[in-house]
Amino acid sequence: xxxxAPGAAGSAWxxxxxxxxVFSRADGQRHVGVRxxxxxxxxxxxxxxxxxxxxxxxxxxxxxxxxxxxQDQLTGLRNWLRHALTDLAWQPEVAPYLTPLSEVExxxxxxxxxxxxxxxxxxxxxxxxxxxxxxxxxLLPNWKHLPVGYHGRSGTxxxxxxxxxxxxxxxxxxxGPVFGPSTRLDxxxxxxxxxxxxxxxxxxxxxxxxxAHVFGVVGVNDWSARDIQxxxxxxxxxxxxxxxxxxxxxxxxxxxALEAAxxxxxxxxxxxxxxxxxxxxxxxxxxIEVELNGHVVSRPPYRSMYWSPAQMLAxxxxxxxxxxxxxxxxxxxxSGPEPGQEGSLxxxxxxxxxxxxxxxxxxxxxxxxxxxxxxxxxxxxxRIALGEVTGTILPAE
Amino acid sequence: xxxxAPGAAGSAWxxxxxxxxVFSRADGQRHVGVRxxxxxxxxxxxxxxxxxxxxxxxxxxxxxxxxxxxQDQLTGLRNWLRHALTDLAWQPEVAPYLTPLSEVExxxxxxxxxxxxxxxxxxxxxxxxxxxxxxxxxLLPNWKHLPVGYHGRSGTxxxxxxxxxxxxxxxxxxxGPVFGPSTRLDxxxxxxxxxxxxxxxxxxxxxxxxxAHVFGVVGVNDWSARDIQxxxxxxxxxxxxxxxxxxxxxxxxxxxALEAAxxxxxxxxxxxxxxxxxxxxxxxxxxIEVELNGHVVSRPPYRSMYWSPAQMLAxxxxxxxxxxxxxxxxxxxxSGPEPGQEGSLxxxxxxxxxxxxxxxxxxxxxxxxxxxxxxxxxxxxxRIALGEVTGTILPAE
Numbered sequence: 001x002x003x004x005a006p007g008a009a010g011s012a013w014x015x016x017x018x019x020x021x022v023f024s025r026a027d028g029q030r031h032v033g034v035r036x037x038x039x040x041x042x043x044x045x046x047x048x049x050x051x052x053x054x055x056x057x058x059x060x061x062x063x064x065x066x067x068x069x070x071q072d073q074l075t076g077l078r079n080w081l082r083h084a085l086t087d088l089a090w091q092p093e094v095a096p097y098l099t100p101l102s103e104v105e106x107x108x109x110x111x112x113x114x115x116x117x118x119x120x121x122x123x124x125x126x127x128x129x130x131x132x133x134x135x136x137x138x139l140l141p142n143w144k145h146l147p148v149g150y151h152g153r154s155g156t157x158x159x160x161x162x163x164x165x166x167x168x169x170x171x172x173x174x175x176g177p178v179f180g181p182s183t184r185l186d187x188x189x190x191x192x193x194x195x196x197x198x199x200x201x202x203x204x205x206x207x208x209x210x211x212a213h214v215f216g217v218v219g220v221n222d223w224s225a226r227d228i229q230x231x232x233x234x235x236x237x238x239x240x241x242x243x244x245x246x247x248x249x250x251x252x253x254x255x256x257a258l259e260a261a262x263x264x265x266x267x268x269x270x271x272x273x274x275x276x277x278x279x280x281x282x283x284x285x286x287x288i289e290v291e292l293n294g295h296v297v298s299r300p301p302y303r304s305m306y307w308s309p310a311q312m313l314a315x316x317x318x319x320x321x322x323x324x325x326x327x328x329x330x331x332x333x334x335s336g337p338e339p340g341q342e343g344s345l346x347x348x349x350x351x352x353x354x355x356x357x358x359x360x361x362x363x364x365x366x367x368x369x370x371x372x373x374x375x376x377x378x379x380x381x382x383r384i385a386l387g388e389v390t391g392t393i394l395p396a397e
Numbered sequence: 398x399x400x401x402a403p404g405a406a407g408s409a410w411x412x413x414x415x416x417x418x419v420f421s422r423a424d425g426q427r428h429v430g431v432r433x434x435x436x437x438x439x440x441x442x443x444x445x446x447x448x449x450x451x452x453x454x455x456x457x458x459x460x461x462x463x464x465x466x467x468q469d470q471l472t473g474l475r476n477w478l479r480h481a482l483t484d485l486a487w488q489p490e491v492a493p494y495l496t497p498l499s500e501v502e503x504x505x506x507x508x509x510x511x512x513x514x515x516x517x518x519x520x521x522x523x524x525x526x527x528x529x530x531x532x533x534x535x536l537l538p539n540w541k542h543l544p545v546g547y548h549g550r551s552g553t554x555x556x557x558x559x560x561x562x563x564x565x566x567x568x569x570x571x572x573g574p575v576f577g578p579s580t581r582l583d584x585x586x587x588x589x590x591x592x593x594x595x596x597x598x599x600x601x602x603x604x605x606x607x608x609a610h611v612f613g614v615v616g617v618n619d620w621s622a623r624d625i626q627x628x629x630x631x632x633x634x635x636x637x638x639x640x641x642x643x644x645x646x647x648x649x650x651x652x653x654a655l656e657a658a659x660x661x662x663x664x665x666x667x668x669x670x671x672x673x674x675x676x677x678x679x680x681x682x683x684x685i686e687v688e689l690n691g692h693v694v695s696r697p698p699y700r701s702m703y704w705s706p707a708q709m710l711a712x713x714x715x716x717x718x719x720x721x722x723x724x725x726x727x728x729x730x731x732s733g734p735e736p737g738q739e740g741s742l743x744x745x746x747x748x749x750x751x752x753x754x755x756x757x758x759x760x761x762x763x764x765x766x767x768x769x770x771x772x773x774x775x776x777x778x779x780r781i782a783l784g785e786v787t788g789t790i791l792p793a794e
Contacts, residue, residue, distance in 0.1 A: 054752070056402045064643070066531070113551070113552055114551055116636075119633060120467070140631055141631065142567075142628055143568060143629070145573065146574070146629060148629070148632075148633055148636075149633065149636055150547065150548070150633040151548035151549060151550055151636070152548060153511050153548055154510070154511055154597060155718070156719060156721055165717050167716035168715060169715055170539075170542060170670065171714050177542045177543070177670065178538070179671070200632075201553060201555075201642075202562045202794065204565075218634055231539055232539060232543060233634075235545075235631075236516060236545055236546065236630075236634040236635065237630075237632070237633040237634020238547075238713070239546055239547055239632070240515075240713075240715065240716040241716075243716060243718040244716040244718050245717075270573070273574065274576070276431065316637075316640075317722060318565060318637065319566050319622070319625065319637040319638075319641040320562050320642075320794070321552070321563075321566035321637070321640040321641050322553060324552045326554065329775070364706070382675065397600070397601065
């Protein structure tokens with residue numbers, strides 16, 4: 001049955017999608033909402049009226065309490081929403097809680113705990129290896145044995161549409177380091193996974209428990225200053241090259257909306273250790289578009305990633321590290337095997353050597369706007385849209 | 398005037414110390430307290446009765462609201478406490494809020510935002526370089542130009558006395574990685590700095606604003622699995638080797654208690670860039686004792702560190718990254734120039750080659766207990782104690 005919500009039926013934001021987010025109207029008060037078409041549904045008052053068991057979680061000003069709810073409650077809420085948005089009998093009750101997106105402001109949807117960034121694309125890691133170490137094997141010895149990752153800064157994660165100030169820092173000069181605004185500002189087109197149910201400190205989360213702990217996905221642009229990174233990253237990894245800002249989408253797409261998106265993984269050779277069991281690993285058929293100043297410059301396919309979302313979570317926790325509600329782990333740059341599927345400008349420009357796209361860009365310039373768009377197969381046969389991630393580069397202070 | 402608080406006058410926990418912490422009595426309710434002698438003073442009811450302007454911040458269940466207060470309020474509270482604990486006229490009013498430490502449980506004092514770990518000891522970095530790269534310069538080219546650092550996991554920061562489960566993970570084997578409990582479990586004796594007043598995203602915190610943003614210090618043991626670290630850390634830095642647990646002290650010593658502890662730094666050559674101005678850099682004369690199963694095995698001197706606390710904060714934010722109340726940044730392993738001043742077992746055992754101490758240890762064994770103790774010059778002429786950090790190794794699951 002088609003939804004009665006205005007303009008939503010057959011769109012990329014139909015009832016098979018229903019991502020959650022946080023919005024405010026003119027008074028600035030933050031509300032938890034769900035997106036349907038070009039509207040957001042205010043969930044707290046509706047849930048209270050309908051005495052849904054998620055009502056108190058939905059009264060929060062971010063998604064964390066909702067994400068921490070059990071799977072039964074979340075499934076119940078989603079089923080109720082699909083029913084209420086398709087059965088015309090519910091329209092008089094529900095429609096008053098719809099607000100057009102043009103009349104709201106959208107906010108950072110989650111209170112982020114720890115932020116981990118992986119490096120899970122073989123094509124990205126190989127491209128980067130070839131650019132930086134042209135005479136050696138492109139992949140390092142550990143790469144095919146574990147999903148390489150590191151912790152990023154959660155306090156500078158910002159919502160889509162937030163301006164991104166060009167960072168200053170040290171980079172290598174001819175006779176020593178020089179200080180100044182980054183001249184190699186880059187993007188990393190990524191997919192992020194948001195933890196709902198926490199795990200216990202000391203107890204690893206096996207791959208089969210992925211769905212029990214991960215609530216949903218967000219789009220991620222892990223802005224990167226490559227000149228700062230090159231000088232600082234040995235031996236403890238990227239730090240200031242990444243910590244100035246990471247943008248995520250306004251909308252968190254629950255895993256329940258991605259059930260039609262699971263596809264087989266590329267084969268993993270050599271076979272990883274048992275806790276990373278490749279027989280259980282599944283990929284997500286999420287298509288990404290990288291748009292630079294209105295021009296699509298790349299189409300990275302998430303399904304080409306080497307390490308699966310469940311493998312990343314199993315690895316992250318195999319030492320007993322716990323995850324908390326709101327923890328975010330991202331895939332690392334998504335790059336596919338073909339030209340035109342690169343997830344970073346470093347790769348699109350072949351190591352800053354070859355201008356790309358209609359504007360002949362190398363690195364990002366002040367005023368550049370980057371938008372990442374994501375789609376996935378939906379349960380109704382079409383493609384659902386995930387939240388997009390946009391940011392514009394502001395000049396260094 | 399001596400304090401009337403029982404047993405405190407002339408001790409390492411006199412009125413020139415007064416660290417803050419979080420405690421509970423039998424009912425489990427968490428309270429903010431200040432330590433005097435072997436007692437904790439329950440601050441919320443006292444502040445409410447006395448109508449102190451910090452009263453609502455002190456009613457919290459962690460120190461974050463207090464730490465976010467302005468310096469005037471914090472100075473006012475500290476002055477009031479010193480007065481109330483020394484003037485006998487206050488005793489009838491204040492003494493009922495004292496509880497012996499033996500009757501309370503102490504908790505993680507802060508809600509940690511981001512956790513950054515530096516690598517700021519030249520002696521430690523050189524020792525490690527000599528062990529791992531015996532044929533090369535012990536320090537990497539960037540080391541004397543910037544305080545090298547990385548983000549750690551804040552969700553697995555635990556309070557002193559929490560048991561530490563030996564982590565399992567991948568390490569390098571002869572024909573590929575092998576999986577199992579770490580066989581090279583180590584400590585890192587560090588000092589941590591806790592942020593009080595937040596900074597603005599996009600605005601660096603210059604060195605001269607250090608005191609305005611940092612509330613105080615904690616003891617830190619950054620437990621490390623060296624075998625996991627050696628296999629995973631190239632190219633993105635340490636990850637699972639550190640993320641299983643980091644222990645901090647129950648007590649947060651405010652900077653106000655450390656005014657007598659500032660001493661000149663070792664000279665920095667080559668001179669770092671202007672934002673790391675060495676003319677403003679000061680060290681802290683904090684002595685550390687590393688005790689393993691009751692035997693002192695090392696005495697690392699914090700004053701021998703190469704990079705200062707203000708330089709670390711200036712570097713951490715120079716790219717515009719913001720700090721939040723509760724953010725923690727640690728010094729990295731504190732090792733001094735002399736034998737017997739090493740802050741890790743890796744160094745004490747000369748790269749796992751030479752058993753050390755009365756128990757002839759190399760790496761940590763199950764059941765081992767490590768305690769880090771810290772003292773600093775106090776305003777009354779003696780030495781104040783900082784919170785100690787203790788942990789016992791539990792066998793792998």
